[in-house]
Amino acid sequence: MRTDVAIIGAGPAGLLLAHLLAQDGIESIVVEARTKEYVAARIRAGILESASVDLLRSAGLGAGIEAEGDEHRGIYLQWPHERHHLDFVDLVGRSVWVYGQTQVQADLAAASDAAGRAVYYGASDAALHDLDSDRPYVTFTDSSGAAQRIDALAVAGCDGSFGPSRAAMPADRRESWERIYPFSWLGILADVAPSTDELIYAWHPDGFALHSMRSASVSRLYLQVPNGTDVNDWPDDQIWDALATRLGHGQNGWTLNSGPITEKSVLPMRSFVQSPMRYGRLFLAGDAAHTVPPTGAKGLNLAIADVALLAPALGALVHKNDAALAEAYSDTALRRVWRCEHFSWWMTSMLHTSGDPFDAQLQLSQLRWVTASAAGAAGLAENYAGLPIGF
Numbered sequence: 001m002r003t004d005v006a007i008i009g010a011g012p013a014g015l016l017l018a019h020l021l022a023q024d025g026i027e028s029i030v031v032e033a034r035t036k037e038y039v040a041a042r043i044r045a046g047i048l049e050s051a052s053v054d055l056l057r058s059a060g061l062g063a064g065i066e067a068e069g070d071e072h073r074g075i076y077l078q079w080p081h082e083r084h085h086l087d088f089v090d091l092v093g094r095s096v097w098v099y100g101q102t103q104v105q106a107d108l109a110a111a112s113d114a115a116g117r118a119v120y121y122g123a124s125d126a127a128l129h130d131l132d133s134d135r136p137y138v139t140f141t142d143s144s145g146a147a148q149r150i151d152a153l154a155v156a157g158c159d160g161s162f163g164p165s166r167a168a169m170p171a172d173r174r175e176s177w178e179r180i181y182p183f184s185w186l187g188i189l190a191d192v193a194p195s196t197d198e199l200i201y202a203w204h205p206d207g208f209a210l211h212s213m214r215s216a217s218v219s220r221l222y223l224q225v226p227n228g229t230d231v232n233d234w235p236d237d238q239i240w241d242a243l244a245t246r247l248g249h250g251q252n253g254w255t256l257n258s259g260p261i262t263e264k265s266v267l268p269m270r271s272f273v274q275s276p277m278r279y280g281r282l283f284l285a286g287d288a289a290h291t292v293p294p295t296g297a298k299g300l301n302l303a304i305a306d307v308a309l310l311a312p313a314l315g316a317l318v319h320k321n322d323a324a325l326a327e328a329y330s331d332t333a334l335r336r337v338w339r340c341e342h343f344s345w346w347m348t349s350m351l352h353t354s355g356d357p358f359d360a361q362l363q364l365s366q367l368r369w370v371t372a373s374a375a376g377a378a379g380l381a382e383n384y385a386g387l388p389i390g391f
């Protein structure tokens with residue numbers, strides 16, 4: 001097969017890139033290891049920054065957000081006996097939207113199907129070749145077992161943390177940084193109306209807790225747990241008890257509604273960046289190049305921001321053989337990546353308990369400052385609601 005851009009991975013980064021390229025008249029073929037159903041069902045992120053919403057709307061992908069998304073002005077930050085609201089709209093003039101990654105993925109898949117774009121689901125053995133030439137190619141085995149080859153002008157590695165693209169860059173041409181945190185999140189999805197109008201981020205001596213939501217009838221909640229936690233060691237009642245304690249059930253008349261848990265999983269917390277995000281005609285986007293702990297709600301938004309920069313860069317390369325934007329892509333994207341890496345680490349460090357009493361006092365001091373000082377609150381709001389794409 002021959003195309004303009006071979007895309008590896010049909011997650012949000014891969015499908016959105018294919019969509020933006022098509023709007024610019026550029027052909028692509030997407031190769032995805034998993035089945036379409038598996039990709040559609042993955043429960044992951046749930047918050048869209050205003051810049052992500054603007055981009056999806058301008059790309060004609062805003063109908064689902066209008067119909068089912070829920071615009072939030074801010075978040076609550078709390079510690080025992082105190083809950084404070086940060087109003088991002090008042091602080092920095094921007095809001096965020098609760099709209100699940102499953103919904104973003106469904107919108108992208110529907111647009112891809114409607115346009116009849118080529119997506120090879122269930123592909124195995126994807127491998128990248130001749131990336132330092134101007135005729136790179138990708139090989140893979142399709143779901144029927146047939147060997148396939150895609151010749152392209154560029155390859156986009158949108159294959160997440162465990163795909164082959166990141167490692168296809170020569171070892172002596174890449175650098176990486178990693179931080180493994182000593183805790184994980186136990187996340188649940190529950191068929192119960194949210195007990196709050198906006199997300200609650202709770203510091204507690206027992207560990208962090210987060211009350212998020214997916215819709216008017218579905219809640220998403222998280223508990224800080226030790227690394228290596230087996231989800232089967234947490235019966236549903238114990239999860240609700242821990243959430244009630246950490247989120248402050250009964251304080252100032254607030255109650256946590258519980259309900260049937262429909263999904264539960266443990267998510268390890270990691271920060272990772274690989275640089276550069278480009279080698280020859282290979283361009284990395286989204287989790288293929290970086291990972292953030294989910295405390296800052298940045299993973300999905302960073303994938304969208306990368307692709308928003310990459311699509312015009314590939315457009316100039318394909319249409320005009322102009323490599324200026326392509327050459328600038330990695331440096332431009334990494335500026336925002338590192339800002340989000342820092343913010344995600346900062347939120348994580350402020351809210352997760354380590355057991356060290358000195359750390360706990362520092363965290364409480366920081367929380368008091370962020371909620372009491374207009375400057376502190378604006379800094380959090382500016383980063384959480386999202387900096388402009390290309391920042």
Ligand SMILES: Cc1cc2nc3c(=O)[nH]c(=O)nc-3n(C[C@H](O)[C@H](O)[C@H](O)COP(=O)(O)OP(=O)(O)OC[C@H]3O[C@@H](n4cnc5c(N)ncnc54)[C@H](O)[C@@H]3O)c2cc1C
Pocket residue numbers: 008009010011012013014031032033034039043044045046047101123125126158159160161162163164267285286287288294296297298299300303
């Ligand atoms: C388990 C998990 C839970 C998360 N939870 C949250 C959360 O609660 N809140 C939050 O803000 N963020 C969360 N995130 C982060 C957020 O979901 C990601 O940042 C986002 O999915 C990035 O999109 P992406 O398209 O770059 O990567 P992905 O969504 O990972 O998509 C990459 C795609 O590449 C495919 N692929 C991999 N290898 C190959 C191969 N060899 N050949 C072909 N295709 C391949 C994968 O199957 C996948 O479909 C979570 C991430 C994970 C992994």
